Amino acid sequence: MTEQSGFVLISNWGKPQANNKFMNNIISDAGGGYEIDAKNFISTMAFDYNLYYNSVRTNKWRWNNVDYTTFSGWKTASGQDAHGVNGNPLFMNAGAWDFHLKSASPAINAGGFLTSTVGSGTNSKTMVVSDPYWFTDGYGLDTGDVIQLTGQTASAVITAINYNNGP
Helix, strand or coil: CCCCCCEEECCCCCCCCCCCEEECCEEECCCCCCCEEECCCCCCCEEECCEEECCCCCCCEEECCEEECCHHHHHHHHCCCCCCEECCCCEEEHHHCEEEECCCCCCCCCCCCCCCEEEECCCCCCEEECCHHHCCCHHHCCCCCEEECCCCCCEEECCCCCHHHCC
């Protein structure tokens, strides 16, 4: 069996990875690799609201070149994924490449908000967010991302982004 990881962060030029945010993902690995393989510890990395699952063997994680076979051990060592889950995502039929989620999936409505609003005009269709890098306006080829605000039931479609307002 080839050992491949679900998500790998490494440094190729002697410089550690920094400022990476890995949120609201499902890592489902039927192989022999790591769920997360972060070889260079960096305090500016952020992992949260992710779901990890392996149907074949015990999950394993690597943080700062140390291996962990329990999700709680990895979370304690890394200080990451406070809201993460280790469990079956309940795909419709992964064997047939149907990765839609069944209605009882623990991943449904379990993600975290990626950013927060920091300003908008009165009666405006413009909102400023603290971190715009999560989103796309579709680049004129597709519809922009659909977002929902905390406590709201209505959604909004991103039509333009000023990336100069980011962190």
